[in-house]
Amino acid sequence: xxxxxxxxxxxxxxxxxxxxxxxxxxxxxxxxTGANNDVVxxxxxxFNASQKDYKVxxxxxxxxxxxxxxxxxxxxxxxxxxxxxVFEVGTGTMMAAKGAIKPVYQLxxxxxxQFDPKSYLPAVTGYYSTVKGEMLxxxxxxxxxxxxxxxxxxxxxxxxxxxxxxxxxxxxxxAKKLKAAGYATCxxxxxxxxxxxxxxxxxxxxxxxxxxxxxxxxxxxxxxINSPLHVKHLQNLVELQKDKTYDYAGRTNxxxxxxxxxxxxxxxxxxxxxxxxxxxxxxxxxxxxMPYYPDAPGAPQNSTLGGASLWVMGGKSAAEYKGxxxxxxxxxDVDRQAKLxxxxxxxxxxxxxxxxxxxxxxxxxNPYLExxxxxxxNKEPTxxxxxxxxxxMVQMRDIWAEEMEAALNGQKTAQQAMxxxxxxxxxxxxxxxxTVSR
Amino acid sequence: xxxxxxxxxxxLPYLLLAPQLIVTVLFFYWPASQAVWQSFLxxxxxxxxxxxxxxxxxxxxxxxxxxxxxxxxxxxxxILVAGFxxxxxxxxxxxxxxxxxxxxxxxxxxxxxxxxxPAVAGVLWLFMFQPSLGMVSRGLRGMGVDWNPLLxxxxxxxxxxxxxxxxxxxxxxLFFLAGLAAIxxxxxxxxxxxxxxxxxxxxxxxxxLLSPTTFFLLVVNITYVFFETFGIIDAVTGGGPAKATxxxxxxxxxxxxxxxxxxxxAAQSVVLLLIVIALTAIQFRYIERKVTY
Numbered sequence: 001x002x003x004x005x006x007x008x009x010x011x012x013x014x015x016x017x018x019x020x021x022x023x024x025x026x027x028x029x030x031x032x033t034g035a036n037n038d039v040v041x042x043x044x045x046x047f048n049a050s051q052k053d054y055k056v057x058x059x060x061x062x063x064x065x066x067x068x069x070x071x072x073x074x075x076x077x078x079x080x081x082x083x084x085x086v087f088e089v090g091t092g093t094m095m096a097a098k099g100a101i102k103p104v105y106q107l108x109x110x111x112x113x114q115f116d117p118k119s120y121l122p123a124v125t126g127y128y129s130t131v132k133g134e135m136l137x138x139x140x141x142x143x144x145x146x147x148x149x150x151x152x153x154x155x156x157x158x159x160x161x162x163x164x165x166x167x168x169x170x171x172x173x174x175a176k177k178l179k180a181a182g183y184a185t186c187x188x189x190x191x192x193x194x195x196x197x198x199x200x201x202x203x204x205x206x207x208x209x210x211x212x213x214x215x216x217x218x219x220x221x222x223x224x225i226n227s228p229l230h231v232k233h234l235q236n237l238v239e240l241q242k243d244k245t246y247d248y249a250g251r252t253n254x255x256x257x258x259x260x261x262x263x264x265x266x267x268x269x270x271x272x273x274x275x276x277x278x279x280x281x282x283x284x285x286x287x288x289x290m291p292y293y294p295d296a297p298g299a300p301q302n303s304t305l306g307g308a309s310l311w312v313m314g315g316k317s318a319a320e321y322k323g324x325x326x327x328x329x330x331x332x333d334v335d336r337q338a339k340l341x342x343x344x345x346x347x348x349x350x351x352x353x354x355x356x357x358x359x360x361x362x363x364x365x366n367p368y369l370e371x372x373x374x375x376x377x378n379k380e381p382t383x384x385x386x387x388x389x390x391x392x393m394v395q396m397r398d399i400w401a402e403e404m405e406a407a408l409n410g411q412k413t414a415q416q417a418m419x420x421x422x423x424x425x426x427x428x429x430x431x432x433x434x435t436v437s438r
Numbered sequence: 439x440x441x442x443x444x445x446x447x448x449x450l451p452y453l454l455l456a457p458q459l460i461v462t463v464l465f466f467y468w469p470a471s472q473a474v475w476q477s478f479l480x481x482x483x484x485x486x487x488x489x490x491x492x493x494x495x496x497x498x499x500x501x502x503x504x505x506x507x508x509x510x511x512x513x514x515x516x517i518l519v520a521g522f523x524x525x526x527x528x529x530x531x532x533x534x535x536x537x538x539x540x541x542x543x544x545x546x547x548x549x550x551x552x553x554x555x556p557a558v559a560g561v562l563w564l565f566m567f568q569p570s571l572g573m574v575s576r577g578l579r580g581m582g583v584d585w586n587p588l589l590x591x592x593x594x595x596x597x598x599x600x601x602x603x604x605x606x607x608x609x610x611x612l613f614f615l616a617g618l619a620a621i622x623x624x625x626x627x628x629x630x631x632x633x634x635x636x637x638x639x640x641x642x643x644x645x646x647l648l649s650p651t652t653f654f655l656l657v658v659n660i661t662y663v664f665f666e667t668f669g670i671i672d673a674v675t676g677g678g679p680a681k682a683t684x685x686x687x688x689x690x691x692x693x694x695x696x697x698x699x700x701x702x703x704a705a706q707s708v709v710l711l712l713i714v715i716a717l718t719a720i721q722f723r724y725i726e727r728k729v730t731y
Contacts, residue, residue, distance in 0.1 A: 069696075075484055075485075093482075241589075248589050250588055392699070394697060395692070395697030395698070395699070402680045434480060435480060
């Protein structure tokens with residue numbers, strides 16, 4: 001008898017153990033390092049503690065391109081993760097991969113989760129939605145381009161540290177004065193050279209990067225980045241590069257350190273640079289909106305997103321999708337978004353979270369966290385400023401950067417460089433179009 | 439009378455060869471044939487749509503001016519890297535071969551860099567020569583040199599060549615040292631007694647006797663430059679500025695892995711494979727004749 005009871009006990013505990021293990025695991029691949037990695041881990045832990053049925057497992061997979069490639073390779077091998085963090089330039093490639101992804105609007109509808117795309121900031125919705133307004137991926141960490149400047153340097157150069165330059169001509173003048181005041185190797189610089197000087201530059205001036213609403217209305221798009229304004233801007237940079245009033249700082253953000261080290265008093269780059277500036281800059285600093293050309297009609301328009309979103313991969317079970325949908329609802333929570341924003345410096349992605357932070361008076365003491373939001377919401381997005389969606393964008397950015405480098409080092413004129421960027425980019429778009437049209 | 443071991447039957451020889459054959463087929467012929475097959479396809483990154491296009495990938499490759507540019511860059515890069523790494527290693531090995539105090543630690547120190555991964559080597563050099571923060575570039579600037587590998591192609595090329603050479607010297611050094619140790623002292627001593635000076639002894643006796651090692655290293659170094667240096671290029675310049683440091687293998691890597699153009703990238707791999715086969719054949723056909731074993 002006692003043996004039987006014992007056996008029953010074993011069987012029961014085995015049952016309970018399987019019960020505990022019956023949690024559905026959700027794999028989440030991401031590219032966040034340092035403090036941002038802690039944010040990801042904390043979010044997963046909080047979600048796992050909030051319910052018993054699902055377990056989100058975050059895994060760091062390297063840089064943005066590395067994570068995307070790991071996901072693509074895993075998909076081809078038949079074991080993709082459930083959620084994959086993809087940077088904004090990968091959007092075109094992801095959305096073209098029908099069957100490889102599960103659109104977020106569909107996921108939420110299938111799982112019966114509350115989901116209203118209108119509650120998100122329009123700049124965010126536009127970037128990650130189809131023409132019909134169907135949201136394809138879930139916005140996660142968003143940023144925009146802002147101008148960071150060294151207030152101490154401004155004072156040293158006799159500039160008003162509380163009135164940063166608003167337009168490009170003013171920025172060039174300020175950089176010349178800063179150069180004369182001892183910043184001889186770099187008056188101003190831009191990180192992410194194509195993002196700042198082509199992509200954000202275009203949306204901020206309400207001029208197209210390509211036809212078909214920058215590729216959002218279809219993949220049969222052609223580039224328009226050799227317009228007079230684009231060429232004029234590059235030509236200005238080429239002239240200023242000659243005496244280092246502007247100094248080229250590379251294709252990615254590796255040159256950002258030249259701001260925090262005090263070498264470059266003005267650095268135009270991502271608002272996500274915030275954490276780094278806060279931790280490392282040993283001078284008084286602030287940020288301001290991107291400069292614009294005052295003679296460009298309608299400028300400034302609005303900026304567009306950087307950062308990354310979460311894509312749901314195809315071919316998973318209904319139970320797993322249910323868990324992913326629950327996790328996304330968890331992430332959309334107003335308080336959670338507000339806290340994420342004030343802790344990490346990422347933008348709040350919902351209107352409610354933005355309003356809540358605004359009402360709390362947070363921006364009065366932290367105005368630099370609102371700058372990118374004011375840029376994004378500056379005006380109602382147009383076809384030229386909703387965002388961009390080009391296939392092969394990762395590779396195309398390199399081509400654009402190559403051509404800009406050729407102009408900056410004197411191998412080509414600004415016009416030749418931008419013409420060539422358009423021509424080579426179009427060839428790449430045509431190839432991409434072929435792979436998706438079937 | 440000569441004694442020979444005769445093995446009966448047909449199976450045993452094949453059985454003995456089998457492990458080697460299996461490994462070769464599995465890790466060389468199979469992936470290589472996959473690359474050839476892939477080069478005839480146009481496919482999206484996820485592999486959800488595939489079209490068989492015969493030689494179209496090759497056609498667009500050879501119609502592309504950038505590809506010839508990459509070929510030229512590769513030729514320059516290989517000559518510089520193989521030339522410098524072989525000659526510097528030979529010089530160091532000849533020095534280390536002398537009888538001297540502390541020879542062991544000197545040799546050990548020279549071998550160490552080989553243990554550093556190419557990408558790490560690249561990053562080390564990048565730090566030293568980073569235009570505004572690097573130690574060496576500060577020195578260069580102090581001397582009035584406008585050092586800027588971010589925009590000047592020549593500077594970027596110098597940087598990747600230095601990193602690639604530095605990485606390979608240890609390996610070459612090791613083989614040269616072993617080769618030098620195998621040269622009979624008596625021959626050199628006899629030449630010395632005959633009145634040959636060190637320079638003459640080197641060129642008429644030591645260098646010819648080292649030729650098998652040199653030839654082997656030449657083949658290995660060319661392969662190294664062609665296939666293993668993309669880690670350095672990726673870490674240091676990313677192929678820039680304006681393609682100045684984009685070699686063929688880096689283009690394969692960036693088009694295929696970063697760009698998701700698998701067909702085009704596979705076609706490039708096949709072309710690269712053919713070039714290396716041709717180079718190796720030429721080396722064995724013409725240069726090996728000059729080698730004295």
